Amino acid sequence: xxxxxxxxxxxxxxxxxxxxxxxxxxxxxxxxxxxxxxxxxxxxxxxxxxxxxxxxxxxxxxxxxxxxxxxxxxxxxxxxxxxxxxxxxxxxxxxxxxxxxxxxxxxxxxxxxxxxxxxxxxxxxxxxxxxxxxxxxxxxxxxxxxxxxxxxxxxxxxxxxxxxxxxxxxxxxxxxxxxxxxxxxxxxxxxxxxxxxxxxxxxxxxxxxxxxxxxxxxxxxxxxxxxxxxxxxxxxxxxxxxxxxxxxxxxxxxxxxxxxxxxxxxxxxxxxxxxxxxxxxxxxxxxxxxxxxxxxxxxxxxxxxxxxxxxxxxxxxxxxxxxxxxxxxxxxxxxxxxxxxxxxxxxxxxxxxxxxxxxxxxxxxxxxxxxxxxxxxxxxxxxxxxxxxxxxxxxxxxxxxxxxxxxxxxxxxxxxxxxxxxxxxxxxxxxxxxxxxxxxxxxxxxxxxxxxxxxxxxxxxxxxxxxxxxxxxxxxxxxxxxxxxxxxxxxxxxxxxxxxxxxxxxxxxxxxxxxxxxxxxxxxxxxxxxxxxxxxxxxxxxxxxxxxxxxxxxxxxxxxxxxxxxxxxxxxxxxxxxxxxxxxxxxxxxxxxxxxxxxxxxxxxxxxxxxxxxxxxxxxxxxxxxxxxxxxxxxxxxxxxxxxxxxxxxxxxxxxxxxxxxxxxxxxxxxxxxxxxxxxxxxxxxxxxxxxxxxxxxxxxxxxxxxxxxxxxxxxxxxxxxxxx
Numbered sequence: 001x002x003x004x005x006x007x008x009x010x011x012x013x014x015x016x017x018x019x020x021x022x023x024x025x026x027x028x029x030x031x032x033x034x035x036x037x038x039x040x041x042x043x044x045x046x047x048x049x050x051x052x053x054x055x056x057x058x059x060x061x062x063x064x065x066x067x068x069x070x071x072x073x074x075x076x077x078x079x080x081x082x083x084x085x086x087x088x089x090x091x092x093x094x095x096x097x098x099x100x101x102x103x104x105x106x107x108x109x110x111x112x113x114x115x116x117x118x119x120x121x122x123x124x125x126x127x128x129x130x131x132x133x134x135x136x137x138x139x140x141x142x143x144x145x146x147x148x149x150x151x152x153x154x155x156x157x158x159x160x161x162x163x164x165x166x167x168x169x170x171x172x173x174x175x176x177x178x179x180x181x182x183x184x185x186x187x188x189x190x191x192x193x194x195x196x197x198x199x200x201x202x203x204x205x206x207x208x209x210x211x212x213x214x215x216x217x218x219x220x221x222x223x224x225x226x227x228x229x230x231x232x233x234x235x236x237x238x239x240x241x242x243x244x245x246x247x248x249x250x251x252x253x254x255x256x257x258x259x260x261x262x263x264x265x266x267x268x269x270x271x272x273x274x275x276x277x278x279x280x281x282x283x284x285x286x287x288x289x290x291x292x293x294x295x296x297x298x299x300x301x302x303x304x305x306x307x308x309x310x311x312x313x314x315x316x317x318x319x320x321x322x323x324x325x326x327x328x329x330x331x332x333x334x335x336x337x338x339x340x341x342x343x344x345x346x347x348x349x350x351x352x353x354x355x356x357x358x359x360x361x362x363x364x365x366x367x368x369x370x371x372x373x374x375x376x377x378x379x380x381x382x383x384x385x386x387x388x389x390x391x392x393x394x395x396x397x398x399x400x401x402x403x404x405x406x407x408x409x410x411x412x413x414x415x416x417x418x419x420x421x422x423x424x425x426x427x428x429x430x431x432x433x434x435x436x437x438x439x440x441x442x443x444x445x446x447x448x449x450x451x452x453x454x455x456x457x458x459x460x461x462x463x464x465x466x467x468x469x470x471x472x473x474x475x476x477x478x479x480x481x482x483x484x485x486x487x488x489x490x491x492x493x494x495x496x497x498x499x500x501x502x503x504x505x506x507x508x509x510x511x512x513x514x515x516x517x518x519x520x521x522x523x524x525x526x527x528x529x530x531x532x533x534x535x536x537x538x539x540x541x542x543x544x545x546x547x548x549x550x551x552x553x554x555x556x557x558x559x560x561x562x563x564x565x566x567x568x569x570x571x572x573x574x575x576x577x578x579x580x581x582x583x584x585x586x587x588x589x590x591x592x593x594x595x596x597x598x599x600x601x602x603x604x605x606x607x608x609x610x611x612x613x614x615x616x617x618x619x620x621x622x623x624x625x626x627x628x629x630x631x632x633x634x635x636x637x638x639x640x641x642x643x644x645x646x647x648x649x650x651x652x653x654x655x656x657x658x659x660x661x662x663x664x665x666x667x668x669x670x671x672x673x674x675x676x677x678x679x680x681x682x683x684x685x686x687x688x689x690x691x692x693x694x695x696x697x698x699x700x701x702x703x704x705x706x707x708x709x710x711x712x713x714x715x716x717x718x719x720x721x722x723x724x725x
Contacts, residue, residue, distance in 0.1 A: 009069065011080060017066055018077075019084040021059055022051075035090070041135045042089055044096040048261040050303065051081055052140045053161075074139055074161045074277045074302075082137045086129060105227055106132065128195050131180045131229050136260040140303040141275035149244040150252045153278055163275040164299065165307075166238040168266045169253065170432070172423070177233035177259065184227075187219030188212050191227070200284050234263040238274065238299070255298040265304050269404065269438035276301040320563045327556075327564060328624050337564065337622070340556040342395040343548035345388045346538040347531075350642045354379055354519050355396055357639075358443070358485055359565050362617040363572045374467050376485035377614055378516060380449065382507060383523030384496045389489040393445040396487060399558045401566075402442025404435045408452035408490075411435065413459035416446075417469045418480055429474050436463050439484040449490035450508065457513065460486065464516040488517075497524050503644075511603050518611035521643045573620035575613065575628045582630060583612060586637055612636050634686050641690035663688050663701040664710075671722055681718040 027033035033055070040046045056067050070077045139161060147165040178201070181194040185207035194204055206212075207219030236258060240251040256274060258265070266272055276299040282288065283296065327333055338353040362375040381389045397403035406416070416434045423430045436444050446452075446460075463469060469480045492498070493508035503522075507514065514520060541549050548555070556564070575583070587609045594604050615636035620628045666687055671679055688698050702720065706713050712721045 011076075014066070014069070014077075015080050015084050018081050019087060021056065022081070022084055022088055025055055025059055035088070038085060038088060039090055039093065041085075042092045043094045044092070044134065047135055048138060049081075049085060049135050050138045050140050053142050054140075054144075057142070070139065071161050073159060075159065075279070075300075078137050078139060081139070082133065082135075083129065085135065085137065086133070126193070128180055128193050130195065131182075131193065136231075138262070138302045147273050150238070150240045150254050151244070151246075153254070157278045158280060158297075160278060161275060161302065162278050162299070163273065164238065164254070165244075165271075165273045166240055166254070168236055168268055168270045168272060169239045170237040171266060171268055172235040174232050174234045174263045176230035178228060179231050180229040182224045182227040182229075183207075183221040184224055185209060185212065185219040185221055187215070187217045191224075192221060199281070231259050232261075232263045234258040236266060236301075238272075241271065255296070256301050257298055258301050258304075262301050262304060266306075268433060269402065271307040273305040273307065274299065274301050275303045320560075323560065324564050324567050334619070334622055336553060337556065337561065339551055340561060341399065342388075342392055343551060343555045344542050345391055345395075346535045348388070348392070348523070350639060351381065351392065351521055351523065354521065354639055354643070355392065355487070356622075357615055357618040358487060359396070359400060359561075360568050360618045360621050361485060362614040362621070364483070372467070373610070374465065374483075375614060375617075376467070376483065377518045377611075377618065378464055378486045378488075380488045380490060380509075380514075380517045380520045381523060382450075382490045382492060382520060384525035385491060387523045387525055389523070390447050393447055393487060393489055396443060397445050399561055400443045401562060402439060403445065404439040404442070405445045405447070406435045408446060408448035408450065411446070411452065411456065413453075413456035416456065417459050417463070417482075418471050420471070420474045420476060429476060431471065431476060431478065431480070433480060434469075436460070436482045436484055436486075437469055437480050440481050441483055442485075443487055444484045445487045445489075447489050449488035450493075461512060461516070464513075486517075497522070515603050515605045515607050518614060519639065519643050568621045568624065571621045571624055571626065573617050573626055573628050575616070579628060579630060579633060583609070583616075583633055586633070587612065590640075608640075612640070615639060638686060638690045642692070659693060659697050660701045660704055662691070663693055663698055664705055666691060667701075667720065668722075677722045679720045679722075681714075681720065684720060 022034040022038070023032070025033055027036075034049075034051075037046070037049055041049060053067065053071065056070065141161050141163045145163055147163040150164060150166060153162055153164065177199075178196045181196055181201070181203065183192040183194070183204060184190070185192065187207060188209055188211040190207070190209050190211070192204065192207065192209065194201070203223060204221050207217075207221055209219070212219040234257075236256040237253050238256050239253040242251070245251050256276065278297065278299055280295045281298050283290075283294070327336075330336065334353070334356075335349075338349065338356045341352045341355055358377045358379050361377055364375040365373040367373070381392065383389055394405065397405045414434065416436050418434050418437055419432045420429050421432045422428070433440075449457075463482045463484065464486055467481070467483045469482045471478055471480065490509070492506045494506075497506050507520070538549060587604075590604050590608065612633065616628045616632040619632040619635055620626075667679055667684055670684075670687055671677065685695060685698060689695075699718075702711075702713050702718065705711055709723060711723060713719075714721070
């Protein structure tokens with residue numbers, strides 16, 4: 001037992017084992033995995049050599065003890081693997097772009113060493129291996145290991161390889177970090193090397209070479225910045241995820257140091273999994289006097305994995321591509337995708353369709369003169385309490401690859417746009433992005449939108465149309481990108497919708513803001529015996545079984561939805577010439593209807609026309625179509641009408657028209673408008689559903705008027721033919 005306790009590790013044997021692993025490990029197809037990586041390094045295609053613990057675990061000649069030593073003393077073993085790579089590094093097989101300064105310096109140094117110019121006995125004059133290397137070694141943790149939370153990383157993990165999950169809250173700029181300092185002596189002319197391992201170092205002032213000591217000359221050293229070696233360095237703050245914070249606590253954060261090729265891999269707002277070495281960092285200088293014996297800890301990152309990839313970075317795997325192709329051929333994919341969003345929530349089919357289109361969006365347009373037209377859709381859900389608005393918002397944020405959820409009362413204008421803060425590292429004023437900037441190229445969900453202060457709400461105006469945040473504070477004048485889709489949820493002015501007042505009084509949002517929303521969805525909670533009974537059964541079923549009742553098909557999981565949407569977003573549909581007149585006529589008729597109405601339900605501006613185009617393009621994207629079809633425009637118009645469905649049904653009750661007569665008048669007007677005796681069933685269904693009627697009511701109307709010999713119905717297709725009286 002005592003012998004094992006005092007067992008010394010032979011690092012030469014460890015290096016031989018590392019070299020053997022790198023030379024002989026075979027990939028899944030039997031190819032030499034790491035030798036191929038080293039060949040790419042020699043050809044200067046890549047700089048990072050990532051050694052995976054999974055490969056070490058599966059390697060036949062590596063024992064468990066070696067794997068354990070690599071995990072527990074990672075910093076030392078990075079050096080051992082780097083030495084092994086130096087011995088194994090092959091010659092380059094391809095021509096590469098020459099880094100002139102570095103290569104000339106290296107050639108000169110090697111020649112001097114060969115001529116015996118440098119005194120070989122002096123350790124400071126020997127060229128350190130770091131200065132010759134043009135690669136970086138990273139050791140990646142096991143992929144199957146469950147990541148720790150920041151609270152679970154304890155003192156026993158110091159020096160070990162750990163895997164942590166969290167959200168990135170702050171990133172510093174990328175700065176150069178000195179790795180090897182090179183000096184030249186004015187007396188003897190020798191190059192002196194000093195390796196830098198910590199964040200601070202004490203520069204050399206007197207030449208330590210043997211010649212200067214023999215001559216008793218205190219040679220003055222000059223730091224040569226061009227000859228020194230620097231690494232890219234970035235500091236990142238990682239914060240605990242909300243679900244990992246115990247009750248009554250606030251989230252903890254950890255400093256992470258990124259070096260070399262790992263820099264610029266993360267941005268604030270990213271949810272990531274990082275593996276790295278957990279190390280202590282003593283305070284230096286004046287801070288050490290104040291801190292006393294306390295040291296800080298940080299994580300030296302070795303690998304970064306994103307939980308949710310951006311749509312642009314999404315790479316479809318083989319089986320995902322097949323699944324998407326299969327789904328795209330399904331004629332009913334639009335309904336299936338919409339019903340897969342929050343299947344636990346009863347009804348709201350059209351609201352879910354609108355939210356699906358919000359996720360898909362339309363492409364951004366940039367005109368030749370530099371003017372931009374946004375492609376993101378903005379939706380506002382306004383309704384009575386208890387209609388699952390907040391649940392829908394939370395679910396959409398879960399599905400979207402980049403989403404930020406805030407509430408109206410808990411957000412200020414600065415918190416939504418950008419704040420000027422002092423950077424603790426450099427003491428300079430820096431901009432810290434708010435919720436809308438963090439949600440760039442994603443979705444920002446704002447709950448309790450009506451509870452926001454008026455001054456804070458105006459901060460959103462610029463983001464919703466220009467898609468930028470302009471700042472002029474503390475000497476910083478700049479414009480930040482905020483290409484985000486805003487999804488807001490609000491209650492009407494008096495908590496519940498008051499039927500005795502006009503829609504404008506109930507909505508209680510300024511017209512400048514309302515016109516920026518592509519769809520303002522009014523969801524009213526009406527008492528209806530059949531619907532209430534169905535909803536109650538649904539809620540009880542979900543409560544008991546923790547899943548939604550059978551939908552008739554398997555709902556798609558969020559990862560599949562993300563993959564489908566990322567594939568759809570690559571399509572850029574165009575509006576054909578023949579549809580332009582149709583869209584223009586539809587827009588002008590909406591304006592005419594609004595002009596005739598005493599209490600208009602919405603504010604129709606030219607932005608409404610752009611909204612119709614955006615929704616139509618999003619629908620075409622879902623079908624993977626390069627051109628927008630008339631059915632897409634009809635569906636866009638239907639969604640716009642359905643968003644005020646609750647109000648139309650009330651208007652009709654007041655006007656005294658029963659449903660059957662109203663449907664008949666709609667179909668008769670359509671036949672007169674097209675100057676035709678025939679109306680297709682699908683077209684008729686589209687027309688009446690825009691006005692808020694159901695298919696059952698349409699069939700009842702068809703039967704009633706067919707018995708009166710007003711029209712004839714085709715027995716198979718249900719198409720309508722008017723009988724000329």
